[in-house]
Amino acid sequence: MKKKLFLRLQFKNTKTLYYMQIGKYSFGTGDRFAHQGESQLKALIQASRELGIEIVPVWNKSNREHVIVHSSPAETRREADDAVKALNYAGAYFVDADHINLTNVDKFMEASDFFTLDVADYIGKKASQPEIDAFIADNLMYTGQLNIPGIARPFDVSPALLTNIAEKFLYAIREAGNIYRHIESAKGTGNFVAEVSMDEVSEAQSPVEMFFILSAIAREKIRAQTIAPKFTGRFNKGVDYVGDIAQFAQEFEADLLVIDFAIQQFDLPENLKLSVHSGSDKFSIYPVIGALLKKYDKGIHVKTAGTTWLEEMIGLAMTGDEEAIDLAKAIYAGAYHRFDELCGPYASVIDIDRLKLPNPKAVERWTGEKFANTLRHDPKNPDFNLHFRQLIHVGYKVAAEYGTEFTGALKKHQEIIGQQVLENLYNRHILRMFGV
DSSP states (O other): OOOOEEEEEEOTTSOEEEEEEOOSEEEEOOOTTSOOHHHHHHHHHHHHHHHOOOEEEEEEEEHHHHHHHTOOHHHHHHHHHHHHHHTTOOSOOEEEEEEEOTTTGGGGTTTOSEEEEEOGGGTTOOOOHHHHHHHHHHHGGGOEEEOOTTOSSOEEEOHHHHHHHHHHHHHHHHHHHHHHHHHHHHHOTTSSEEEEEOOSSSSOOOHHHHHHHHHHHHHTTOOEEEEEOOOSSBOOTTSOOBSOHHHHHHHHHHHHHHHHHHHHHHTOOTTOEEEETTOTTOTTTHHHHHHHHHHHTOOEEEEOTHHHHHHHHHHHHTSOOHHHHHHHHHHHHHHHHTHHHHHGGGGGGOOOOGGGSOOHHHHHTSOHHHHHHHHSSOTTSTTOOHHHHHHHHHOHHHHHHTTHHHHHHHHHTHHHHHHHHHHIIIIIIIHHHTTO
């Protein structure tokens, strides 16, 4: 039986309610093919045992991923439950309906207890003028010099800025509210964790925009416990952060302080925290994030799921089994020849130079070790190729088309694959994030 924590919320002039609560630290640990749950959970158990850090696992998988690999949310739930049972894990854990909207959320209702409300597609759509006027009226008290504790310089907030923010974000947050209420009607009040996601867009949200986005979230009565903004810089799939680290640090710190202030101003859940999407492998900013979390004693949610599939490919290449190695090479070749099809849906979170991709004919002559070294995220290894890695990251559709040939190989070589998954999550992610 899984353990759930409930957050006691006393609203102004209302009765006390209890809400399912995500822990202080949580990692999105789903995987494309639902074979690595135990290995992922072992990494989090190891963090508890060796570092004294409790990280809540959240097995996440999006509707897009389910459609591509022909799976169902019930399989993700089964993976999570089986891993918990096998390892006698007694902590809280969740199954995330990742990046859902009203068109696809219903299929996740039974299996999921964490819902990522994705409103990126609605940002920029304009709400009605009466809605905009009401939002501005509710927030006029913040015009002028907006001082947020901990941030040295005040924000200049004009009615024009409020109008701009409302026109850009209000419609999207209303849509999040519609999704939230739909889930609430099916699951019941307090029986799920909600995240609002707006990361897969071209422009980052500024800290002052974040403040008024949180105002809009509160007005919609969304009891969000995590929020995933678009940060400055590139958060490409499966590779390191690209951007100005000092600027990222300044914005991340400001967002932490903005959230604190917004919780007080808008009666938001006291455990509301930042969520970092495409969070795997952002090695250069993990120390920054970790230091700021420690400085302010704050939590974080990090989505790392896609990396697991890459570790499966690395594991197959390391087996010494020619059939497994050839299968990994064939999957890459398929991805190479279907570049546009596979990369299109992920265009905002990948940056691949086609000229730097090795030709599949050349890859055919590689050893398994060279394939693994080219794919594994170790920039110090001269074989590492971030373009090769990103293409395989989005190429899991090709593996899915191999069906039982691929999943059978995963089962056959689970020991070596599982070790790659565990080491990647623990050594490259957890240890870096928490400054060890």
